[in-house]
Amino acid sequence: MSNNTVVQDPIEETDHDEVTQDQLEEKNHSFPKLRSYDSLDLESAKVPGHHDRGAQDLEWSMILNLAFQSIGIIYGDIGTSPLYVYASTFPSGINHSDDILGVLSLIFYTITLIPLIKYVFIVLRANDNGEGGTFALYSLICRYARVSLIPSQQAEDSHVSNFKLQLPSNRLKRASRLKSKLENSNFAKNFLLIITMLGTSMVIGDGVLTPCISVLSAVGGIREAKSTLSEETIVWTSIAILICLFMVQRFGTDKVGYTFAPIICVWFTFIGGIGVYNFFKFDPTVVKAINPLYIIDYFRRNKKEAWVSLGGVVLATTGTEALFADVGHFTVRSVQISMCSVTYPALVLAYTGQASFLRKHENLVAGTFFKSIPGPVYWPMFVVAVAAAIIASQAMISGTFSIIQQSLSLGCFPRVKVVHTSTKYEGQVYIPEVNYLLMLACVGVTAGFKTTQRIGNAYGIAVVFVMTLTSSLLVLIMIMIWKTNMLFVIAYVLIIGSVELLYLSSVLYKFDQGGYLPLAFAAVLMAVMYIWNNVYRKKYYYELDHKISSEKLKEITVNTNFSRIPGLAMFYSELVHGIPPIFKHYLANVSALHSVLVFVSIKSLPISKVPIEERFLFRRLEPREFHMFHCVVRYGYTDVHNERDTFEKTLLERLKEYIEEDSWLTQRLASNRAAAEKDTELEDGFVNKEIEHENMEQDGEGEQQEAVQKETELVDKAWQAGVVHLVGENEVIAGKGASTGKKILIDYAYNFIKKNLRQTDKVFEIPHKRLLKVGMTYEL
Incomplete structure (x- = not known):
């Protein structure tokens, strides 16, 4: 007997006789432990076993293969930042020769602290079963504390998580206190969801700005060879390249990664090699910039100008959030290998070489990158730079797809189509609607802003905002989940947190110089996400309040005159805690039931993957002779829907x-109860109780097998007669007496979004020939 399903008994829990583990093991069925029996409200029993899906046991050949692919997908953005960092940091020119050393020192310690130490060695550990991004951090917190506002929670879902027993300690007490405060505060729950949405919106905004600034910077390099080219020509050339980039996204990360990785490897080889060449040719003494005192001297000399210039320095970390958001496309180990062995050394050499060049050519800071290239390799480098800039956009585009998929599964984003592009690697997705909207946004920004300086001002705000929000959620994880020593938490906040806040204050200074753009993007996206999530929760709670109880279901089925028709019907609903009210509406109008009826609730858990053996949770609905079942089908946010x-x-x-399991367990419980009653009538020494019990069990097993065979044959006949998919299409309107704000939110905003996006049958790919929609209006 397979152990893939969960058995539940219609008998109430309080009347059960005790069934021991030894008794269960007498049966040939594989039954590792006695499940709990619950009411219709709880809906499902405990899931067998625990699975550590955080660890990915991959062969080294596959890890290295993914590390190679990740170079082409993840690092294009941060890898092309040398194109514009120095030009953005010194927009008005260099005032003092040692300012170059101060900025080089800032760049070195910034990319060491944030991309390397923070993200590669700390944040990547906070992945949710292999998935990264803002929503992965949020879902990780939700698994360890009841702070989620997603309404379809069940106690049994915690058994899919990876909890470990820990001994009492001060760290455990501290984590428990924080957990308790979060769980008891509605403000904290709403605040966590809002900052998660804000972080997600900023990453999407980053996905719009990255292609614009990277491609414009690279294409603009042609002016070094042909100064007669107009700005309009460069802008329209960049737009054409961007359109081509978004057109190839449908081929998937796997194919795109193999195509892009060799080019980025060549790019890193070039910028690292040219950096070494410039270092030895112009000024090897810039190596002393490793001394952080040059940063202090830089601020003493320039004061406010130095603080404002941090908005340019922080561009050296662009694309770092993609490193975390895209980890689901690869593995933590593969990302760590590629960053430490290729990306980080190449970037340090590139920035050091440019600093050496600028020490001798301070007046050429506006075009540092292309002017520092030796003449014989200029054109090859230009071609590779344009290719690398195109690829740089890939990191944030892939990251955008990943986080939208996560937010979609958690009920925080309107329905869109998610295409899984790889059968070999999990987590590689493509979203056609989002790809199209990103393309339009990129074209609009490039055509409107035209210069990298204005886009850079906007870019900095998007980059630093996401980093700061990630740090905030990470501190919660460190205290509550990892139970990290407080000294390390304080060190993290004081060092990395203070650095990020300093950068944030700098980029906000340029709000009116283009910095408003990512905040405008975030405001629009957050409005859409908030409207969808808010009404989604209101609709769910309405169904929960008006659900059909087990007693009401018996009453409806017994008192309603309806006919039984052959076939198996699947009635879809988002409600996992009972039968939706729309079923009563359907029965009142149709007056017919299929021979087998399964209420199917497609449910997304705030974890990345649910094993197939833990996916289906069944419960039998009374009366038994009507053959009605409730099935909760659980998916993680990266699982491919079958x-x-x-x-x-x-x-x-x-x-x-x-x-089969349900029938056997019901019979065993009844047999034990009958045996107990029989024992009271027997006198010791006159009758062999063991033989008596054995005879009763054999009789019961024979009846049980016959009943199981009949019911399974009935299910097979229903399957052969045909499967019908019944989908509840619920229209929502504001209730009578609702406020103006609520009417606008539900009647106009939500319904406008819903009508212009995919419907339920398209999301679940239900065949139209076997689809029947049942409509009902909810007044919220």
């Missing part, structure tokens, strides 16, 4: 297994 035919067959197999 193809419809495969899903139907899998559900059918799990249903038959459930029927």
Whole structure:
């Protein structure tokens, strides 16, 4: 007997006789432990086993293969930052020769602290079962504390997580206090969700700005060879390249990664090699910039100008958030290998070489990158730079797809189509609608801003905002989940946190010089996400308040005159805690039920993956002779939803297994109860109780097997007669007496978004020939 389904018994928990583990093991069924039995409200029992899906046991060949791919996907953005960092840091020219050393020191310690130490060695550890990004941090917190505002929570879902027993300690007490405060504060729950949405919106805004600034910077390098080219020509050339970039996204990260990785490897070789050449040719003494005193001297000399210039220095870390958001496309180890062995050394050499060049050519700071290239390799370097700039955009585009998929699964983003582009590597996705909107936004920004300086001002705000929000969530994880020593937490906040806040204050200074753009993007996206999530929760709680209880279901089925028709019906609903009110509406109008009816709740858990053996949770609904079941189908936010035919067959197999286990357990409980009653009537020494019990069990097993066979045959006949998919399409309107704000939120904003996006049947890929929609209006 497979152990893939969860058995539940319709008998109430308080009347159960105790069934010991030894008794269960007498049966040939594989039954590792006695499940708990719950009411219809709890809906499902505990899941067998625990799985540590955070660890990925991959062969080194695959890890190195993914590390190679990650070079082409993740590091294009941070790798092309040498194109514009010095020009953005010194927009008005260099005032003092040692200012170059101060900025080089700032760049060195910034990329060491933030991309390397913070993200590669700390933040990547905070992945949620292999997935990264702002929503992954939020979902990780939700798994360890009841702070989620997503309404479809069940106690049983915690058994899919990776909890470990810990001994009492001061760190555990501190974590418990923080957890308790978060769980008891509605403000904290809403605040966590809002900053998660803000971080997600900023990453999407980053995905718009990255292609613009990278491609414009690279294409603008042609002016070094042909100064007669106009700004309009460069802008329209950049737009053409951007359109081509978004057109190839549909081929998927896997194919794109193999294509891009060799080019980025050549890019890193070039910038590292040219950096070494310039270092030895112009001024090897810039190596003394490793002394952080040059940073202090830089601020003493320039004061406010030095603080404002930090907005240019922070561009050296652009694309760092993509490193975390894209980790789901690869693995933590592969990202760490590629960063430490290729990206970080190449960037340090590139910035050091440019600083050496500027020490001898201070007046050429506006075009530092291309002017520092030796003449014989200029054109090859220009071609590679344009290619690398195109690839730089890939990191944030892939990251945008990943985090939108996460927010979609957690009920925080309107329905869009998610295409899984790789059968070999999990987590590689493409979202057509988002890709199209990103392309339009990139074209608009490039055509409107025209120069990298204005885009850079906007870019800095998006970059630093996301980093700061990531740090805020990370501190919660360090205290509550990792239970890190407070000295390390304080050190993190004082060193990395203070550096990020300093950079944030600098980039906000340029708000009116283009910095408003990412905040405007974030405001629009947050409005869409808030509207969708808010009404989604209101609708769910309405269904929860008006759900059909087990007693009400019995009453409806017994008192309603309806006919039974052959076939298996799947009634879809988002409600996991009962039968949705729309079923009563359907029965009142149709007056017919299929021979087997399964209420299917497609549910997304705030974890990345749910193993197939933990996916289907069944419960039998009374009365028993009506053959009605409730099935909760659980997915993680990176799980691929099964193809419809495969899903139907899998559900059918799990249903038959459930029927067998459920029938056996019901019979065993009844047998034990009857045996206990018989024992009271027998006198010791006159009758062999063991033989009596054995005879009763054999009789019961025979009846049980016959009942199981009949019911499984009925299910098979229903399957052969045909499967019908019933989908509840709920229209929502503001209730009578609702405020003006609520009417605008529900009647106009939410319904406008819903009507212009995918419907339920398209999201779940339900075949139209076997689809029946049932409509009902909810007054919220």
